[in-house]
Amino acid sequence: MLNIKEYIKDILIDREMKQKIDFFSKVNIFNGLSRFAVGKLVTAMYSRKYEAAEIICPEQELGKALFIIMSGEVAITRQSGTRREDKIISRLKSGDFFGEMALLEEKPRSATATALTDGELYIIYKANFDSMIEKDPKIGLMVIKNIAVILSARLRGMINEGK
Amino acid sequence: MLIVVETVIFVMPKVIAELNQLQSSLPKIAVQVRNSLAKVQNQLSAYYPPLKSKNLPDLVMQKINSFAASVPAHLPQIIGNFFNFLSLYVLVPFVTIALLLDTNRLADWLFSIIPSRHTETILSIISEINQVMRDFIQGQAMRLFWLTALTVFGLLYLKVDFALIFGLLAGIFNIIPVLGAWLGAIPPILMVIVQGDISMVFKLALLFIGIQVLDNTIISTYYLSTSVNLHFVIVLFVLMVGAEFFGLLGVILSVPAASMIKVVMGILYHDYQHKQKLEMPQPQPD
Known part of the structure; x- marks a missing residue:
């Protein structure tokens, strides 16, 4: 027998969007946001597929966007020492993100992001995020608060390493 | 945006009424155009007498009428x-x-x-x-x-x-x-x-x-x-x-x-x- 409730759900609900909202709701930077707010952010995102070894954003280039890894792995490297050799700072996987400081200010990237495997990344451009903050300050406030928490944890970690 | 939509809904019937009114007023407007052209011809004839022999209003009205008559044939x-x-x-x-x-x-x-x-x-x-x-x-x-x-x-x-x-x-x-x-x-x-x-x-x-x-x-x-x-x-x-x-x-x-x-x-x-x-x-x- 035809299940009318399921049938109407099928018509009204965009399954792809629902899956995206499920995924992004678990990303740290969107902690505390309602599903509706996450949906709004998803509509402001662009996606791009990367192949292994492709450079996603090079060190010193102007940072204009936040990247969220949907699938695949990404290496964050930084040139160090007198030979300026690339040193891997961290390996990121699905659900991780990088470039969050670009949402606060357009400054040169402090590290290079390179795709380690084939994968897909979601990108939020700073100006789009800014206009969303203007329209819905509650969403912006929550995301910026989350970025502040992440940065302060990172700073605390660096201080502890230095001790 | 809502104001714009509401205005369009409110205004459309009035526009249609005006279009109907315009259609029924066309013969009257045609007479007015004819009279205006006759006046213009009289004034211009004072400076350029050969114009008197021409029937400017009729010529223009003929052109307009022939155009109007050709409209149904050329409608597609x-x-x-x-x-x-x-x-x-x-x-x-x-x-x-x-x-x-x-x-x-x-x-x-x-x-x-x-x-x-x-x-x-x-x-x-x-x-x-x-x-x-x-x-x-x-x-x-x-x-x-x-x-x-x-x-x-x-x-x-x-x-x-x-x-x-x-x-x-x-x-x-x-x-x-x-x-x-x-x-x-x-x-x-x-x-x-x-x-x-x-x-x-x-x-x-x-x-x-x-x-x-x-x-x-x-x-x-x-x-x-x-x-x-x-x-x-x-x-x-x-x-x-x-x-x-x-x-x-x-x-x-x-x-x-x-x-x-x-x-x-x-x-x-x-x-x-x-x-x-x-x-x-x-x-x-x-």
Whole structure:
């Protein structure tokens, strides 16, 4: 027998969007946001597929966007020492993100992001995020608060390493 | 937006009523045109006597009548031309704009042809273009709404016949930047000239000049300055170039196109400046 409730759900609900909202709701930077707010952010995102070894954003280039890894792995490297050799700072996987400081200010990237495997990344451009903050300050406030928490944890970690 | 929709719903029946009234008034208008032409012929004959022998009103009216009689025979062609005009000057710009606004597809395509290290630059260009187009369309729609409303109220206040039709026409003409405002003034002024009300010509001229001043100083500044942030002289130059190469379509689309080019150039120049700064030799410590 035809299940009318399921049938109407099928018509009204965009399954792809629902899956995206499920995924992004678990990303740290969107902690505390309602599903509706996450949906709004998803509509402001662009996606791009990367192949292994492709450079996603090079060190010193102007940072204009936040990247969220949907699938695949990404290496964050930084040139160090007198030979300026690339040193891997961290390996990121699905659900991780990088470039969050670009949402606060357009400054040169402090590290290079390179795709380690084939994968897909979601990108939020700073100006789009800014206009969303203007329209819905509650969403912006929550995301910026989350970025502040992440940065302060990172700073605390660096201080502890230095001790 | 709701105000605009409500106004359209409220105004449409009145426009249809005016169109019916215009249809029934056509014979009367034809007589007025004939009388006006007879007057003009009398005045001109004083300076150029050979004109007396010609029957100018009858000649013109014959031309108009033969044109009107040929309309039913050419109706399919006229309808075809109308839809051609509609598709070229209304659908093409709207489809182009809609495709531009579908930025995800545009982004996918650009991402597939441009190296990944330039992703952020491409993204900033697409997003800024998208923003410019959105602001332009919204701003233009609101500007046209207020210009149409002001023209209709002005014409109603001056008790000009067919105020709604002329007001809507003026509003549509205002899509064409700068020149549109003056094109919109021509039909009502022609009508009052035919009706022989010369004092009304001055009143109408004052009304359209007043609306144009309001448009230039407040309405356009408010609605379009943020999106089409171009100097007036550049707008005029761009319009001339658009008209020269693409005709009416160029006139309509040249201003947003110029605005997009400005945004893209701004982003590329900003990135270039940043690269130049990186390539500059760092000062060595003493």
